[in-house]
Amino acid sequence: MKKNSVMKLAVFAFAALSTISAATAQDAEPVAASDAAAYIFNTVLFLVMGMVVMFMAAGFCMLEAGLVRAKNAATICLKNIALYSVAGLMVWLVGYNLIYGVAEGGLIGKFLWWTPDDAFALKGGTAADAESWYASGSDWYFQMVFVATAASIVSGTLAERIKLWPFLIFTALLTGFIYPIQASWEWGGGVLNAGWYKDAFGAEFSDFAGSTLVHSTGGWAALAGAIALGARKGKYDGGRVHPFPGSSLPLATLGTFILWLGWFGFNGGSQLALGTISDAIDVSKIFVNTNMAACAGVVSAAILTQLVYKKVDLTIVLNGAIGGLVSITAEPLAPAIWQSVLIGAVGGVIVTFAVPVLDKMKIDDVVGAIPAHLLCGIWGTIVVPLSNSEASFLAQLVGIVMIGVFVFAVSLALWFALKLTVGIRASEQDELMGLDKTELGLEAYPEFVSA
């Protein structure tokens, strides 16, 4: 996901990379594509993978619609399509240039809307002289759908009790400012890539596709929101946990499958290039590792819930798939397959144990987004040095803390500012009636009679 300097490396220094691997392969290099072919394939990678990531918005929507009660299902659908749209507008208006307009080693980018600029390639420029070798719109689109993913994480945690418009105001601030500023520190070549950072902590921060930048960021914002908002009415009455079973587990399962599919675009597309044979090989490795981590997350969550609860808990197993995927996202390329399996399996363990712990703390996370995205995001980022020798544990830890403190503190301040001004919580009466009737004036399933 890191552009400019790293893009140049990926596209142009592939000769050097291939020399290393070729040393074992009879000193031959893979044949090179023409500049035009590389440009087109790089662009196609962004566009196709971006479309798949866009569909993750549908995955989140179905997962959340299945895990809320029927009386709030239509509202969560509206929030999901609205947050995607708000993210699109904000990333165009300010987000993109906040991410990529940052100075080297800097903290904050430019407040400037995005416009496409493809003049260099159109006027006969070549890859060797280019800043970037793909259509600018394809990259904008790919970045935009990532921002939407972080916003999707928030809606699930806060479901069934947050008012629609305050939620969308927060979404605009998250997607326009909070996410872009912290993402610039890493993917824009900002502070987490600064020379002093590397000197002080042994390496640059490393987050390939966004375990921290996307998933933990969404998770921190969700956690801050859950604290400001409080639990759903009746959830923890009498010191006990009162479950509110979801309205449709098949829908939740479909949503999880869609997210899993989308993750191939999320991680695979983050290779950022498909113009060389080595890039094609790397994207394929990423697909395999991403898949194995999710498989391991599902199996470990299934076994653990069977052992702990004597029954397999489907919704925790679904969280296990997401947990495995988030865990591998910080480094989906370098691990051997067995390492991916291990990394993903730990993700399944984390969600299984974190779900009841959050309930003990009375933090009401309707869909389990905080365990799956925040905690597994931290785990996935910490474990990068296991397979990537260029990363350091200390550098990973410092980056996690910097981004965590920034996102959580700003989010918490914004949530409380909204709470004290417009209010963020639906009235008790509205919550009992269900937000579908009070916010939208309709029902998600009008022909189902509720007894």
Add this chain to the structure above:
Amino acid sequence: MQMKYIIAIVKPQKLDDIRDALTRTGVNGMTVSDVKGFGRQKGHTEVYRGAEYTVDFVPKVKLEVAVESSQAAAVVDAIRVAAKTDRIGDGKIFVLELSEAVRIRTGETGAAAL
């Protein structure tokens, strides 16, 4: 002519067996509704996302049949045999006196309306 009104609360999955048994007994009409409730079974527990909770009201089917008094014992017996699984929660049968019945279309009354 004396009539009885028989109400049976039974397990939903036994409904087809009961209907067949009653048809064989000569009953030619019944009313069925989906209901919830509890008796000595007192609900059961389920687990959702690591937390146990009690489902107090168990889904049941309520069956209502009006018959001539002479038929009542056979009908009760047919329901009891067909609904029985020997497990807790098999349900109950109630028999009430029925003072009148009217067929709306023709205006017939009493046993002729059944």
